[in-house]
Amino acid sequence: MFRKRETVPPAPQSLTQDREERTSWLQELFGLMVMLAAVIGFHSLVAKPFYIPSISMMPTLLVGDRLIVSKYPYGWSWVSASFHVLPRADWRVLPGTPEYGDVVIVVPPYAKDDWIKRVVALPGDRIEVRDGRIILNGEMVPQEVEPPLDLPVDANAPCDDYTFPFLRRRLPSGQQVCELPMRRETLPNGASYLILDHLERQPLDDFPEIVVPEDHVFLMGDNRDHSADSREMTPGKGLNGPVPLANVGGRAEFITFSLDGSEGWNPLSWWGALREGRAWRSLRPVIREPAAEGEQ
Numbered sequence: 001m002f003r004k005r006e007t008v009p010p011a012p013q014s015l016t017q018d019r020e021e022r023t024s025w026l027q028e029l030f031g032l033m034v035m036l037a038a039v040i041g042f043h044s045l046v047a048k049p050f051y052i053p054s055i056s057m058m059p060t061l062l063v064g065d066r067l068i069v070s071k072y073p074y075g076w077s078w079v080s081a082s083f084h085v086l087p088r089a090d091w092r093v094l095p096g097t098p099e100y101g102d103v104v105i106v107v108p109p110y111a112k113d114d115w116i117k118r119v120v121a122l123p124g125d126r127i128e129v130r131d132g133r134i135i136l137n138g139e140m141v142p143q144e145v146e147p148p149l150d151l152p153v154d155a156n157a158p159c160d161d162y163t164f165p166f167l168r169r170r171l172p173s174g175q176q177v178c179e180l181p182m183r184r185e186t187l188p189n190g191a192s193y194l195i196l197d198h199l200e201r202q203p204l205d206d207f208p209e210i211v212v213p214e215d216h217v218f219l220m221g222d223n224r225d226h227s228a229d230s231r232e233m234t235p236g237k238g239l240n241g242p243v244p245l246a247n248v249g250g251r252a253e254f255i256t257f258s259l260d261g262s263e264g265w266n267p268l269s270w271w272g273a274l275r276e277g278r279a280w281r282s283l284r285p286v287i288r289e290p291a292a293e294g295e296q
Contacts, residue, residue, distance in 0.1 A: 043082040045071055049256065050105065050114065055163070056221035056228070057116055058196050059149055059180060060103065060283065064156035064259045064275070067283065069105050069250040074098060077246040084112040090215075090246045097122065097245065098217055101191025101285035103252040106219060106243055110236050116252060117229050117239070120187065121218035128209035129231060132197050132224060135209070136188065146182035146194060153178055154275075155261025163226065167198065191285035197224040204231045216242035252283040 042048075052065040061067070071080055075095040078086040084107065098104055098119045105114050121127040126137050134141040152175060153159045159168045159178035167178050186192040202225050212218050219239060221227025232238020255278050263273035 040082050043071075044080050045076065047071060047253075048082060048250070050116070050252075052116070055226050056223050057103070057118070058223040058226075059151070059182065059194050060118075060222045061116065061255075062151075062157055062258060062275075062278075064261055065278065066256045066258065068253050068256060070253050071250040073251045074104075074245060074248055077249075079107050079247055079249040088247075090244060092246055095215075095245065098248070098251070099191065100187035100189045101193060103283050103285075104217075104219070105249040105252065106239065107247050107249065108239055109247070114249060115239070117219035117221050117227070118193070119217050120220050121212050121242075123212050123214050123216055125212045125218070126209055127207075127212060127218050129205065129207035132205040134185070134220075139188075141188075142186050143195075144184045144186075146184050149180040149182050149194075150177040151180055152176075152260075156259070164198065186288065187285075190287045190289060192288045193222065193285045195222045195224055199225040204229075207231045210241070212242045215245045217245060217248065218242050254283055255279065255281045 047068055047070050050067050050069055052061045052063055052067065055063060072094075073096055075092045077092045078084075078089050100119060100122065102119045103116060104119060105116055107113065108115060120134055120141075121136060128135040133143065150171070151157055151159070153168065157178060159176075161168070164178055164180075167180060168176060169179055170176050180196050181198050182194050183197060184192055185195050204224070204227075218230045218241075220229045220231065228238035230239045230241055230243060233240055258275040258278040259270060259273040260275050261273070263270045
């Protein structure tokens with residue numbers, strides 16, 4: 001009456017299907033490797049994003065700024081590689097020389113971190129720093145007093161009393177700001193930019209005259225009181241004098257966006273942390289006529 005139901009065993013997976021799946025995974029892996037190589041190549045040869053973690057380039061750059069650095073303006077060297085895996089050397093491919101006022105990425109002589117500073121002297125220049133003023137080829141670089149910058153206080157710009165004594169104040173609106181005294185410095189080619197120099201006397205305010213060697217540049221931070229740059233000769237601390245151009249990794253072009261430090265791991269929190277008015281700001285200096293002789 002009842003007939004036993006026969007079960008048909010599943011057909012074994014074909015060898016052809018198994019081979020096709022393996023091939024598919026290999027193709028996916030190969031595609032990912034090609035994509036990764038393309039990103040690393042682009043970052044090494046064309047442009048790379050950077051994050052600003054220090055105050056050494058205030059007011060031009062703030063902690064929390066994200067920017068783009070072009071890798072090709074001065075040629076390529078060991079420092080161009082995205083992860084600095086190449087050994088230090090003095091070779092350069094298609095070498096070029098920065099211009100006065102360029103903001104550049106540089107690797108210090110004792111580490112493989114990327115620092116960011118401004119070019120203030122070129123190969124063959126005589127440079128001295130006296131009482132915080134640059135003397136270039138025997139001429140004092142002009143500075144003009146600018147109105148103070150009211151920088152909003154936030155987690156990335158706390159304006160603490162140790163770093164910026166007596167500069168924190170409250171606006172009538174209730175907002176707390178760091179009132180930064182500004183000066184405009186203009187180099188011989190007309191490159192003009194703002195600097196911060198709020199301390200009367202500090203060790204890096206004086207640097208004896210030297211001649212910048214061939215294929216070297218002299219670099220300084222725009223925050224003259226808080227920048228371990230070419231003026232800092234202490235081993236393991238600053239740039240220890242003029243920097244070889246082979247250690248210069250590119251030119252800073254523009255800020256993409258800036259965060260005030262209130263963001264979390266969730267990208268949705270970044271929107272509320274965006275600083276207003278900093279996105280797409282150019283980092284190339286304004287070119288203007290140098291200040292008249294004797295103007296301070």
